[in-house]
Amino acid sequence: MEYPNTNQSLFDLQYNENFKSQLRGAAVWGGIAAILSIGSTLLGLIQTFMTKNEIPAEFRAEGFENSTMRNVATGGNIVGTVISLIISILLFYFLIRFSSLTKTGLNGNNPEMVSSGLGNLSSYFITIGVIIIIVLVIFLIAIAGIAASAGS
Amino acid sequence: MEPNQSSSLFEMQADGLAQSRLNSISKWSKFIAIVVLIMVIITAIFLFVAKDQIIEAFSSMVALDNRATGVLIGIIVVVMGLVIIWIVALFRAATFIKQGLLSKNSDRLAEGFKAMRIFFVISVVFSVLSILSALTSMF
Numbered sequence: 708m709e710y711p712n713t714n715q716s717l718f719d720l721q722y723n724e725n726f727k728s729q730l731r732g733a734a735v736w737g738g739i740a741a742i743l744s745i746g747s748t749l750l751g752l753i754q755t756f757m758t759k760n761e762i763p764a765e766f767r768a769e770g771f772e773n774s775t776m777r778n779v780a781t782g783g784n785i786v787g788t789v790i791s792l793i794i795s796i797l798l799f800y801f802l803i804r805f806s807s808l809t810k811t812g813l814n815g816n817n818p819e820m821v822s823s824g825l826g827n828l829s830s831y832f833i834t835i836g837v838i839i840i841i842v843l844v845i846f847l848i849a850i851a852g853i854a855a856s857a858g859s
Numbered sequence: 860m861e862p863n864q865s866s867s868l869f870e871m872q873a874d875g876l877a878q879s880r881l882n883s884i885s886k887w888s889k890f891i892a893i894v895v896l897i898m899v900i901i902t903a904i905f906l907f908v909a910k911d912q913i914i915e916a917f918s919s920m921v922a923l924d925n926r927a928t929g930v931l932i933g934i935i936v937v938v939m940g941l942v943i944i945w946i947v948a949l950f951r952a953a954t955f956i957k958q959g960l961l962s963k964n965s966d967r968l969a970e971g972f973k974a975m976r977i978f979f980v981i982s983v984v985f986s987v988l989s990i991l992s993a994l995t996s997m998f
Contacts, residue, residue: 720873723965729972736979743986750993757997822877829880832887839894
């Protein structure tokens with residue numbers, strides 16, 4: 708007497724061909740997005756260093772053309788660019804790992820590798836989410852500071 | 860005696876860890892989509908309320924005639940439309956992935972990753988625009 712196959716638990720989820728095809732598509736475009744995004748950040752970095760001696764027009768219009776103002780404007784630009792470069796490298800790493808591990812896993816029918824790829828996509832979204840939370844907290848503190856100084 | 864094979868060589872299964880990772884993708888992408896959507900709505904309201912002051916401020920920096928103002932407004936509307944499609948795609952991805960996980964339905968998960976692909980395609984468009992803008996201002 709043959710018993711039904713009970714190795715597959717109720718909690719298992721099968722990857723069908725439709726799912727594999729769509730996941731592969733997302734992985735391919737995720738990889739392209741990762742490469743272009745880091746390229747865009749690197750260009751921004753080059754642009755910052757190329758224009759580091761120029762004072763923004765709005766500061767010139769206000770009469771701020773001395774070297775202290777130039778240093779403050781340039782320093783702010785460089786700090787902002789370096790922070791965005793670090794974030795971009797982190798996001799690039801997670802997205803490119805998602806892309807390569809998922810494609811390799813799907814091509815080799817390796818569920819562990821696909822799972823690792825999904826782990827990297829999860830880390831990518833967690834990083835963006837945490838950055839958004841940090842930016843919102845800084846924004847709220849700034850608003851509270853402005854409101855407090857306006858009230859006193 | 861033949862070994863009891865749970866699946867064929869061509870089938871793959873998502874284990875508990877993969878499902879937990881899919882759940883995390885769904886949760887965080889939904890959070891990002893909702894927060895960014897709220898920020899876009901607030902920005903749109905601000906732009907609408909203060910449109911006259913913004914146009915005036917732009918006019919003081921660069922000479923803006925009616926045509927240039929129309930082009931500027933057109934660009935803002937197109938960018939906002941793209942951002943909304945981008946965020947809706949992310950929200951749909953999060954929703955379909957969650958539904959697929961709850962109902963153990965691979966086709967729902969596939970819909971989720973289809974929406975995720977649209978999200979990445981629009982990300983590519985934004986990156987290309989950013990690269991073109993940087994190159995234009997450099998040369």
